[in-house]
Amino acid sequence: MSSLGIETPAPSVASPVIANRMRGYARQDGRKGIRNYLLVAYLVECAHHVARMIAAPHQQGGVQLVGFPGCYPSDYADRVMTDIATHPNVGAVLLVSLGCEEFQRTRLKAAIAASGRPVELLTIQACGGTAGTVARGREWVEQQLVSLTAAPTVPVGLSDLVIGTKCGGSDGLSGVTINPAVGFASDLLVDAGAAVMFEETCELIGCEEHMASRAVTPELAEALRAAVRKADEYYTALGHGSFGGGNIKYGLSTLEEKSLGAYAKSGSRPIRGVLKPGVRPPSGGLYLMDTVNDGPVRFGIPNINDTQTITEMVASGCHLILFTTGAGSVVGQAVAPVIKGVSNSRTYHRMEGDMDVNGGTIADGVETVEDVGRHLVDAIIAAASGEPTKSEALGHQEFVLAYKTYEPLGPGCLPV
Amino acid sequence: MAGAANLIVLAAGDNVGIALRDIPAGDVAATLAGLSLLAEEPIPQGHKIALHDIAAQQDVVRLGMPVAITREAIARGHLVHVHNVASRYLNNDEDHYE
Numbered sequence: 001m002s003s004l005g006i007e008t009p010a011p012s013v014a015s016p017v018i019a020n021r022m023r024g025y026a027r028q029d030g031r032k033g034i035r036n037y038l039l040v041a042y043l044v045e046c047a048h049h050v051a052r053m054i055a056a057p058h059q060q061g062g063v064q065l066v067g068f069p070g071c072y073p074s075d076y077a078d079r080v081m082t083d084i085a086t087h088p089n090v091g092a093v094l095l096v097s098l099g100c101e102e103f104q105r106t107r108l109k110a111a112i113a114a115s116g117r118p119v120e121l122l123t124i125q126a127c128g129g130t131a132g133t134v135a136r137g138r139e140w141v142e143q144q145l146v147s148l149t150a151a152p153t154v155p156v157g158l159s160d161l162v163i164g165t166k167c168g169g170s171d172g173l174s175g176v177t178i179n180p181a182v183g184f185a186s187d188l189l190v191d192a193g194a195a196v197m198f199e200e201t202c203e204l205i206g207c208e209e210h211m212a213s214r215a216v217t218p219e220l221a222e223a224l225r226a227a228v229r230k231a232d233e234y235y236t237a238l239g240h241g242s243f244g245g246g247n248i249k250y251g252l253s254t255l256e257e258k259s260l261g262a263y264a265k266s267g268s269r270p271i272r273g274v275l276k277p278g279v280r281p282p283s284g285g286l287y288l289m290d291t292v293n294d295g296p297v298r299f300g301i302p303n304i305n306d307t308q309t310i311t312e313m314v315a316s317g318c319h320l321i322l323f324t325t326g327a328g329s330v331v332g333q334a335v336a337p338v339i340k341g342v343s344n345s346r347t348y349h350r351m352e353g354d355m356d357v358n359g360g361t362i363a364d365g366v367e368t369v370e371d372v373g374r375h376l377v378d379a380i381i382a383a384a385s386g387e388p389t390k391s392e393a394l395g396h397q398e399f400v401l402a403y404k405t406y407e408p409l410g411p412g413c414l415p416v
Numbered sequence: 417m418a419g420a421a422n423l424i425v426l427a428a429g430d431n432v433g434i435a436l437r438d439i440p441a442g443d444v445a446a447t448l449a450g451l452s453l454l455a456e457e458p459i460p461q462g463h464k465i466a467l468h469d470i471a472a473q474q475d476v477v478r479l480g481m482p483v484a485i486t487r488e489a490i491a492r493g494h495l496v497h498v499h500n501v502a503s504r505y506l507n508n509d510e511d512h513y514e
Contacts (some may be wrong), residue, residue, distance in 0.1 A: 023451035150513060172462040176434050182427055206505050210481045243506065251434070253476075253496070254503035264426075264479055352506035363436045363461075365420030368448055 002217045019150045021385040024156035025091060026264040028116035032160045033088035034319050034384045035062070036148045037335065040142060041085060041093045042067035043108075044101035050130055051096040054137035059395055062148065063141060064334040066399040073102040074361035076277075076404045082111045083278045083315040085119075087335050091143045091151065092118040094137055098126030117391055145279045156384055159193025159284055162350065163380065164321045164336070165265040168306035169328025172250030172358055173343040175261025177372070178324040178359030182341060183267035184285065184373030185322065189380070190269040195281035197316065198266040201231035201368055202302075206256025207263040211288070214271045219412025223274050225412075265324065274413040276406050277312035282414060289313055294407040307331055308400040310338070332396025337389045339374070339379045356390050421448040425467065425481040432464040434478070436510050439465070445493075457494035464496040476501055 040063060048067055066084055068077045085093045085108065093112050097105050105121060112119040119142050119396040127133040165182050167174060167258035186196045204211065208228040212221035243255040253256045272285035281287050289310050292302045297406045303309045306329065310321055314336045321336050323329065326343040330349045342348045345360030358376045361367035383389050423433045423445040431500075439445050439459040446452035451467075452463035459465045464478070470490045475482035 046423075176424060176436070176462065206463070206483075206503075207481065243503075248498055251460060251497065253464070253498050253501050254484045255505045256503060257478065259480055259484055260479060263481070267482070362424065365422060365436055365448060369424075369426070 014075070022158075022381060023153040023386065024160065024384070025088070025151055026119060026154045027088050027280065027347065029086075029319070030108045030139055031088040032154060033090065034156060034158050034161075034386075036091040037062055037064045037089055037090040038092045038144055038148055038150050038214070039063075039085060039090050039335070040065050040096060040141070042083065042106055043095060043097045044071050045069035045082075046071075046098040047096045047124055050124055050133050050137070051094075053130070053134045054094065054141060056142060057138065058145065059397070062145065064391055064397050066334045066400045066401075067328050068103065070403055071101045072222075073104070074403050076406060077401055078104050078108065079278050080311070080315045080401055081087070082108055083317075084311070084335055084338055085112050086115040086240035087314060088318070088336050089319060090117065091148045093117065093120075094140055094144075095121040096122065096133065096137065097123045099123045114318055118147075119180070131193040138233065157193070158189060158381075160276065161189070161319050161380070161384065162281060163189055163318045164195070164199075164289070164310065164316075164318035165324075165357040166306060166310055166313070167262055167265065167324040168208050168323040168331070169327035169329040171343055171347075172252075173360070173363050174324060175252075175258075175264055176343075177281065177362040177369070178341045178343040179264040180328075180369045181359050181362065181372035181376060182322050182324055185371050185376040185380075186265065187269050188373065189375050190267070190284065190286050191251065193284040195284050195287065195317075196267075197275060197281065197287045197289045197318065198263075199313065200262050201227050201288070201290055201292055202235050203262040204228050204259050205232050206254070210263070211266075212271075214234055216270050216272055217412065217415040220271065220273060220415055223410055223412045224271065225289060227288060227292075230290075230294075230321050231292045234297055237353040238301060263330075265322075273415065275316050277404075278315045279414075280317040281410060282416065285334040289316060293404050295405055298405070299403045302404065304402060305400060307333070307398040310398070310401060311400055320383055322376060322380070324359070328354070328394065328396065330391065330394075331398045332389070332391030332394070334397040336398040337383050338391045338396070339383060339389050340391065341376055351353045353388050354394065421446055423447045423451070423465065425449070425451060429480060431467050431470055431474075432476055432478055433467055434461050434463050435459040435465060435473065454493050457464050457495050459495055466490045466492050466494050466496050468492045470496075484507050
């Protein structure tokens with residue numbers, strides 16, 4: 001296997017003393033959460049305002065707002081909402097329904113209850129409308145917060161964690177500085193037993209052969225090629241995405257070199273499988289998340305923004321997201337804390353309140369890719385020790401769930 | 417930032433380095449790890465410099481991955497870009513030049 005990324009010495013992840021600070025919440029399914037959030041989930045856009053009003057007094061007190069806007073049924077949305085509501089970072093769930101939407105709310109409530117979490121379902125049409133539902137919802141939230149805050153914690157190791165990597169608002173330095181640093185961090189995390197996932201198959205066109213060379217089986221190699229081929233066909237049908245003038249001005253010479261900028265986040269370790277939203281990594285190691293619809297082109301662009309992709313990675317169990325930016329994204333996430341790394345010092349200093357790690361020091365010539373990769377791992381350890389990330393401290397709770405379709409994973413996707 | 421590196425080589429075995437800042441012709445391009453060479457022509461920030469002579473029809477390797485094929489021989493210290501390399505995937509001739 002040819003190596004992608006820096007030649008790595010035996011990894012040493014921070015100091016054991018620091019790593020031992022990590023504490024979390026043991027869940028019935030064996031997973032551990034690094035947060036004990038109470039989710040308020042609206043099941044149709046018509047219930048969004050009421051859900052927001054219920055959550056508002058505790059917006060920075062561990063109550064997070066998520067939801068699905070659609071009225072028509074969707075197996076995909078049902079599944080993702082179930083995965084989100086039973087995510088290890090979630091300790092209790094309040095469902096807010098208008099009453100006439102098609103969402104399978106009773107099934108969702110039963111799945112949450114079966115996971116051992118307190119759950120309540122309020123139907124606005126049966127609870128006296130806005131005012132009545134808000135009053136009952138807030139009462140339930142306040143009762144639950146007492147036990148959620150007092151819940152016992154257990155030690156957490158890096159091998160308990162699932163980490164997603166994502167980029168948004170990239171610039172000419174992203175592929176030179178912060179994305180390779182995420183790749184180095186990914187190697188350190190994988191070596192420590194964590195599961196790491198990368199995505200953006202539409203931006204991996206040109207990397208498929210290199211990815212295939214890192215696959216643990218020939219069948220998986222073909223599944224990786226097929227995932228990129230599907231993205232290429234999908235975006236070609238949509239008439240979207242290409243390589244051109246702006247990229248050339250930044251110094252990128254080819255489509256495959258542009259793709260390498262995003263691919264660099266995957267580091268150099270073997271690729272153990274292909275995941276789809278809601279499918280969790282069966283063990284530690286590195287995985288590709290396929291976030292492009294299966295079947296004929298429908299529902300428009302597969303991922304309308306960065307937050308939708310992050311939501312899908314969280315549905316697959318990510319506890320934390322490493323998010324890289326050049327121009328300066330500010331997004332967080334409702335269920336998994338987001339750690340933001342930036343590609344250049346100018347953006348870092350312009351938006352320091354939003355940025356957790358500055359990769360601009362690599363462009364400044366004062367730190368190496370490995371140095372910044374270690375800072376990213378330290379930031380993960382701090383976040384998993386209960387310290388709020390910048391986006392959490394600022395109250396960011398982005399969440400997007402839209403209509404999509406997926407078929408089950410093919411046979412070669414998750415070799416054991 | 418006196419003494420700081422102005423060049424990065426993303427992986428051992430790469431045959432190009434990336435300029436961290438604009439490097440004028442005649443300046444030394446140097447990495448934090450101690451590799452250095454003379455820039456024979458201006459290398460703008462984010463652009464690639466040949467770390468050694470690369471023959472025609474060879475892979476340009478960045479971060480361990482082939483990212484382009486040379487269309488002509490490129491001498492050490494020269495700019496590696498759309499004028500002397502091609503994609504395996506799509507044409508990047510003049511129609512993409514700004």
